[in-house]
Amino acid sequence: MISKIELLNEIGIALSAEKNSQKVLELILDGAKKLTNADGGSLYTLNDKDELVFEIVSTDSLDIHMGGTTGQSIDFPPLPLHIEGHDNLSMVVTSAVLNDNTINIHDAYHADGFDFSGTRKFDENTGYRTKSLLTIPMKNHKADIIGVLQLINSTSIDTGVVVDFSSEDQKLAESLASQAAVALTNKKLIDEQKALFEAFIKLIATAIDEKSPYTGGHCKRLPELTMMIADACDKDDAGALKDFKMTEKDRYELMIAGWLHDCGKVTTPEYVIDKSTKLETIYDRINTVNARFEVLKRDAKISMLEKQMTARETADEQAFKDAERDYEALIEKLNDDKEFISVANVGGEYMAEDKQERVREIAKYKIDDCEEERCNFFNEDEIQNLTIAKGTLTNEERQVINNHIVVTIKMLDQLPFPKHLENVPEYAGGHHERMDGKGYPKGLTRDQMSWPARMMGIADIFEALTARDRPYKDGKKLSVCLDILGKMRLDNHIDPEIFDVFVREKVYMEYASEFLTPDQIDEVDHSKIPGFSGD
Template identity: 55%
Template sequence: MHELNHTQIAQRLDQLTELSVALGNSPDTGSLLERILRVAKSLTNADGGTLYRPSADKQSLNFYISINDTLNIYQGGASGNEIDIPSVPLYDQWGHQNLSSVAAYAANFRQSVNIEDVYKADVFNFSGMRSFDANFGYHSKSFLTVPMSDHEGELVGVLQLINCKDPASGEIVSFSQTDQRFIEALAAQAAVALTNQQLIRQLEELLEALVNLINIGIDEKSPYTGRHCQFVPELTMMLAEAVHNTSEGPLADFRMTDGDRKELWLAGLLHDCGKITTPVHVVDKATKLETIFDRIHMIDTRFEVLLRDAEIRALKMKCEPGANHAAIDEALAADLARLRADREFLRVANVGGEGMKPDDQERVRAIAKYRWTGPDGQEQDFLSDEEAMNLTIRFGTLNDAERKIINNHISMTIKMLESLPWPKHLANVPEYAGGHHERMDGKGYPRGLTKDQMSVQARLMAIADIFEALTARDRPYKKGKPLSESMRILGNFALNGHIDPDLFDIFVRQKVYLTFAQKNMDPRQIDHVDEAQIPGYKP
């Protein structure tokens, strides 16, 4: 056994302090574990060392990394060399604790085991070690095995060191009590670091699961938004990587770390989380008269009443003396044809379009003034004011009140996200997610931000959101547009202050639009795009 002087103890304390700082800063579990073992070897001047991790079912110890200087062995860890050593069972076939293996003993009892000479020890089964020695011409002697437990006493690993060398003579000696205390201190620090990493990873996984939970809720409310919640973050990241790789132009300095990427991806997943508060009949409003159901069928029923009323009037007229049956039939035929034409017109008007003509809007209002007798026996206008208002919606299927409800989803998104205690590395999620309906000219919503007031990430998410909405083929209120038309619309948006023209240039130049289209769009939508004809883009 070698004893340490004050200088050596001070040096070890320095090493332990440095490791403690490194453990707190290491984001990678693999490199962290390797550093733990190498520092443990260095602290004790051990010839070899092994680090075990408990299996997922907690029934055995798996070799994670094994190092031996004399034999030039380096397996597991970052070496790339597979460990060909079998696991150490923690229990026997009857479920009793395995006490024959020193590593299993230390793990089961959470106690350190310090053996001066394994060939003189008869408590543990060292047949595997003796076989190892015989195969490699090695002589194992001193062993120090220390369990690593977290704050709840849960086993996170076992450190095993072999053959302590005397620094002066190089002779194999036993591990001292000072060695053991230092390694126990190291094991305690390492367990805390590993537990922290595990907790952080679990919290991140929980956060992503909660995000997916919100999206599942939105998808269940509206199957039409499911693809949007998936595709917008995907397209956002594609465009972000293209900007990251750009070395020329106004965005040449934009760069992302892995942390930045995770933050942006999460913002993309959450960009429409406020839709969980939006009524289903508004989100999925496929026609102008749809609420819980499409009320065009009620209007069809009223037309049936008018058609029958016309026939009844004609029959009554024919019953009068001297009635001109031919003229009555001719007038009836004209009335029936007009009513059927009006019914078909309203059916077409009920489908949202790109722009309803003023003449068609006036025709709806004229039909609305027809008189009919309702179930209560009272004569009334054929269409209510609310029905006429909906049927004269110029663009799409939403009236002004419903559009405000839809637009409110972004305010709810911001409100929900800003209410969360985001950690520092995710602090920008609300801004990224909440800016995708803003415009570069300040005419967007909900805050009327201008380009200079928005991050690059929020600006590029706006492009991803619009492009996906234009090309989506699963919306109840419209068909997916061809690729060329979508690019023409986006190009005009770049010209009129809607989206960032610099980002749009990269979107086209790096062919992000085409890569996304080939992967996710219906092939029938992917027509030829003449980039030279895209508004606002200069090849």
Template identity: 55%
Template sequence: MSSVDVIDRQAKQGAASALKWLIDLGIALSAERNSARLLERIVLGAKELTNADGGTLYLRTANDTLRFVILRNDTLNVAMGGTTGKVITFPELPMFKDGQPNHNNVATHVALTSTTINIPDAYTAENFDFSGTKKFDETTGYRSKSFLTVPLRNHQAEVVGVLQLINAQIPGSKEVLGFTEDQQELVEALASQAAVALTNQQLIAEQRNLFDAFINIMAAAVDAKSAYTGGHCQRVPVLTEMLAETACNQSDGPFADFALNEDQWYELKVAGGLHDVGKVTTPVHVMDKSTKLETIFDRITEVRTRYEVLRRDAEIEYLRGVVDGGNEEELRVKRDARLIRLDDEIAFLKQVNVGGEFLPDPKIDRIKAIATQEWELESEKRPLLDENEVMNLSIRRGTLNDDERKIINDHIVITIQMLEALPFPKTMKNVPEIAGGHHEKMDGTGYPRGLTRDQLSLPARMMGIADIFEALTAADRPYKKPKTLSESMQIMFFMVKDKHIDIDLFELFLRERVFEKYAERFLLPEQIDTVDVDKYLGQLEAIRNPPPPPAEGAQEKRA
């Protein structure tokens, strides 16, 4: 019995097992989510089906070339592409040369014609150019003989790649034979399954790329809407992911069991990118309100105009008094005192208009007193400050009044509504909760839903810390100077004491110095100062374990 008869007989006997193996491989290919492993499995599966010595997988590019993605040869001990980490540097194969189809190369011919080519011996093939193959053999001492080149067609019958096998061998032997018809049919069936799996993965990747682009565009739109919060939607996700990665790396403590799989990491990324998407509905004049009197423009200009009228009136009163024979020196002293008072008042109003950390009662009382004065326009007396101006100038913190603060706060309500309206897949079902929870507080006094610590997921609590730290240290806010690291830690420590932010996460933020890693990327040099981490860690421990109250008897004794 010849060796050809032997391999045919073995092929027939193994047909059933080969079919089962092919089905199992097809299922595995469909389930594979890693693109490198998928490509590798296609080649290794085809090699195993045919007992081939080598295999190459090409993918078709948008420029109509074939790009090497997997290369294997057992005899030469070559393994490149896929999970090997070894980059294939061979040039891409052009499917067209000088505008004409490239039929000289067997791989490009298969891609162009969508037909399988089975060559028993490359050295006797007449229709294709194997000069490069022969030169390679001369250099390496290898003998390239049988070639099976199969197109990978997607559901639209488009060739998306080419699978090429080389040197079919008798099992247990190095004797090289041609690929049989049965082997060709098995590889073509595998190529069909592989093309479907590959196309599905490409479609999923394209959808994800599209969705990522949508997220980036929405985040950029929010940041671009306000010149004063540019970059916020980019920085908060970065810091959130820094904190999440740090938590994942813990081997003991409250985060020892915390871990995120690939889907959960992507879910966190999406939530971070869309955490402020509701701000697209927030009026620009509220988002960009850099002074208390600003609407479409800063109304302090109108107030200054009124003071110029009062200054003019002071000059006119002085001149009329002189003309009427009054004491010029007394009139001048009275005028100068009035002008000094007016200058002092407008300077004061300009200063409080800027906003700040806190406006005390005496300054509010002075604003109200100034408002009782009058100025005259077209023979009509008017209050120096109207009720709306008094209300805005009397804002104690920042530049927003209560109505405007509600508009700003409502952005998170809109965010949740927008995200809950999106048909997220199961792997991203928590995006609305994570993105919508970053203004909640651990004691339930936050907004919009008043959720407590136990009602918030850990990623949502992480984003809350990231949002606060970014806001404190941001250098692009019109109403405040950016905080230093030490100032930010002090403020956030008090927020822990008030049960506004998560104590465990803040401790992790401090102990692992996540704030420093963020500062290196995003803060100004003058903001980066020394933080006494050990001091805060000791104070956090005291918050967790407060000393017991003194016994009743001890109180009486002290009394």
């Protein structure tokens, strides 16, 4: 009895420590079998439909082990507590729940009040003989029944003969069932809280993606890519990463950080996120600019007609022709300028200085404003926007965008993360830092950043390069993305070791096969990638 009590304590400690739900169920049944020297048993859980669901089935002498972590599914249907509105008291396990009591049967073949036809059929098919049964409802700390533990055929240690479950066996099994029910309830509560936590995080990420059609999916794709990079680095046994290994705790922490990396964008104004052209505010001001060009062309035509009328009055045929020629030349120039401004408004990877200067020259055209006063064709704000060298955002608007990471860090620092998630703010807050300390918001250097934070930085850049939903560009081909990433590695922007793993292990291809379109997946020559140290 002392040894059994010690075993009971060991099982209780194991139940408290185990995190895998299926393993917890196995510990309960296996522990109960050891305590009572039972040959077999089953464990059921009570679902929301008032049914007992088979979770674990085990019979040692028949080498039957199903459910749990065995990989063998249990095809038995759930057992209803009620049939056609009546209590199902014909089955031992359902009766134990409905009557809230332990049932100790000496011989199943001679027990009154229960239907053992299924048991007899099983025995006939397997040559087994089900005799003693101990069925215990599992109640949690609130006295709610959450399942049933059933043990079969207690066996004498001395003779090996099937015997009854003793009163001591019953008390020990009931004690274990009580501990097990509490452990299962706590595990379920933890799992539910974890599920709620993850759902809330993904809800925030989805809300951020839904704010703008131009970043839709970014918050979902980045965690995936980050974990691909982390897994590749974990498997790498050479170089600086040979000692980098990730536990399940580490992986979960990094995944959560990935989902939260842009949470600060909830405060970023939509007009900045959604600015798809340089002149866009509430609406795209290119339409107003086009109307101004039409006004210029109208004024040019009026000027031509006035000159031609004067030429006719003076019978100056040459002046008449010159007026028409000058008009046509001006219209051609205005149309060309209009097309140029329309293209410039779209934005792109780079706008040359001569094109910016052309915008400033066009701005010198004179036009009447609403008060019929002569003014420049573009105001200063329009000039500033149309001469944006990269993308569609002004420096001020880019600062608004960049501020999201400051807000992200501020938000995450205020959350009471448990110990196993304590690094989430550092991982999520570092994806815009650079290895040379020229990143933002803290200007951290490589040595000041963790490996996971550096991994997320590469993931953020590569996702942005390949994304097809940005306002001023299409998703780039793989070869182009790796060329740009390689140049960033040479520029000390990203971590060189992680970059080498990213290329060598073809993480880019793993990501591409899942998230890129076929036209983006072109042939990649590793020897032509800048900064790559080789396979």
